[in-house]
Amino acid sequence: MGYQLLSDTVVLLDHKAAVDKIYSNYKFYDDSVVSASLKSQLFRIVSPYDRKNTVSDDVGQDVNRRRSKKKKVAEVFDETTEKVRSNHSEFLKLSNLPAPTEECDNRTALEFVDGFNRDDRYDRSKTYNGANSTQFVVLAEFASQSFLIPPNCRFFNSEVSNLANLLAPDDRFDFVVLDPPWWNKYIRRTKAVNSKISYQMLDNNSIGNIPLGDYVHENTIVAVWCTNSPTHVAAIRDDFCKKWKLKLIANWYWVKITKFGEPVCDFNRSNKKQPYEQIFIAVGENNSTFEIPKERFIYSIPSAFHSNKPPLVDLFESLLPERPKCLEIFARNVYPNFTSVGTEVLKLQNANLFDVVKRV
Template structure:
């Protein structure tokens, strides 16, 4: 396997790791309490804007909302339909529970499976929509997605991808056989009335280093 870090010395790698750790701490200091806000960028270019004294890079041609997703119907009309939806729910997770006890700034509020299923996502899809659902490595959560959530959102599974996490040498952090897995599953779904075959690749493995920022995901699509 190709080692992307072989051109760096150990001291350089340590320096980059320390710099990354310091940036991570600064990120957590400012990332917890932005408050509610929303807006729109109608231009063809990304825009930097300041909200609550924090700078944000807003992509071109987009609307953005930083609000409680359970109340989505209050700020996003159901006439808005989306071709592609990516959702990374804050699943109940023992790691985050432990983190809350030791460093509350680095934690976040989690949602129960019932709360996640109550997100009115079905109102924003059409017959050809593709929905991507990130899932933690929990048999309970996976069974919930397959046996309950997809039906609640008028979806059906058409594929499953894997994000395999590796270290700087390209090796996985742990064994595939243990309780802790070196990967996350990505469920690919579409509207249950969509009969088109081969809409999207059914099985893909994305191999990359995991970010120091919890829940920071790799790029799913390439040009």
Template sequence: MVKTIQRLLPELCQFDLIVIDPPWRNKYIRRLKRVRQELSYQMLSNEELRNLPISQLIHKHSLVAIWCTNSSQHQTALLEEFLPEWNLQLLHVLKWLKLNINGEPISSISNAGQKQPFEMLFIARHQEADVDFATSIRQVEMLFSVPSIIHSHKPPLYAWLGEYLQNEPKCLEIFARYLQPSFTSIGLEVLKLMDERLYSKT
């Protein structure tokens, strides 16, 4: 995937919003791969992810949203290695809390090392961004939604983050699993969640 994006660089522009849902290495997917290969996906090492050419795809008023697991190792790598390499500074960190159809967390918040009912979202901006750019994002402390039954299907962010972008923004999603208006989508499974079998016909 990293090499694919590097090859596409001459055809790409600088984007106003980039959403990244990295295929972090994790134990759940390794176990899943042993049982049902078709349900798993290819994971990348932190070194491979760090080599994404994000710094070449942003401008001074870009926002970059990065989904991260609850692994302290991945979060530390993101903050201390990825963001500096990508010429980004951290703007905000918040949780996506997964709810059941009754509006309650899908499970209790457990001790470290156990699966949690939330995932982390890191919002970053260019290192040379104006000091006040998009700072009101910090007023949002948590996202709530009922998760998809499909593993790693994240809620769309454009309706929220689009408020901080210019008119007719150019957006990019890396490791995309479905198509969205105004987005260039890059990934190995960009049509995965577009399958008509996932939707009821009216």
């Protein structure tokens, strides 16, 4: 299991363990391969990003020092941030994580990801699809690169706007995850420098026009990742759910922490970067049976890849069929029992991101 339930509302989720169990529980089609696991460097987040400049020069460190002086002024937090901040204090008491014992930084994780992105040849513009209908993990070759394809999955490397042409009219899913590339001016400027970071951003109208409502049933559970932008939150609450034939039932929070439980950046005023994101949970509009906590705080060490979210399906296992039919939109991974759609659908399945163990 990739998570610990510390209380009714507090969860410690292990992203790496959740993925690694796939490649240890299932056999590989190539019987010379014993198992695979995500490289540990991806999760070596040991220090808050804003505490010090982990990969920059002395000029950057001077800027951080000046910023830290300004931080001495007492912050006034909005209601949501104060709620998450308060829960983080509870989490520290429940988790019993160790205190940092030595001076350390995130250089290993960040340099590994920088190197991968620099050498990456993934082509978002190509449209293709594939599937693994076996109960084995397959190591597949695409464009001179190797990718791990888990059992019982299918994938479409395509714009999400093509969804209606990719799925069958009678496709209905038990669990759906969306991680939309929400419009963000700051991220837009960053991506101008490095176009390999992630998906091209979409405005709220484009996201809301995804025909998700055609692929849900009464007992479908939908998880939508969201920024803390009031505009984006309002779009989900007031617009998307109605369009998608859903009923919003819960507002969860993903709190990004270091190995030692510290938030990856300071809690800030509402118009600044926060160490948490929101997850909205919805069900079919006529559903009246599921009992899902209205609030839940999920703590995990984030992957060093920008916006790479931890898998959530295990948190809903008790509410889903034994072999659920799942859908992920804007996917960069593929998982067992999932149909995955997006222009980077296999990017983080690259074998270079895994330690692959072979028989001697």
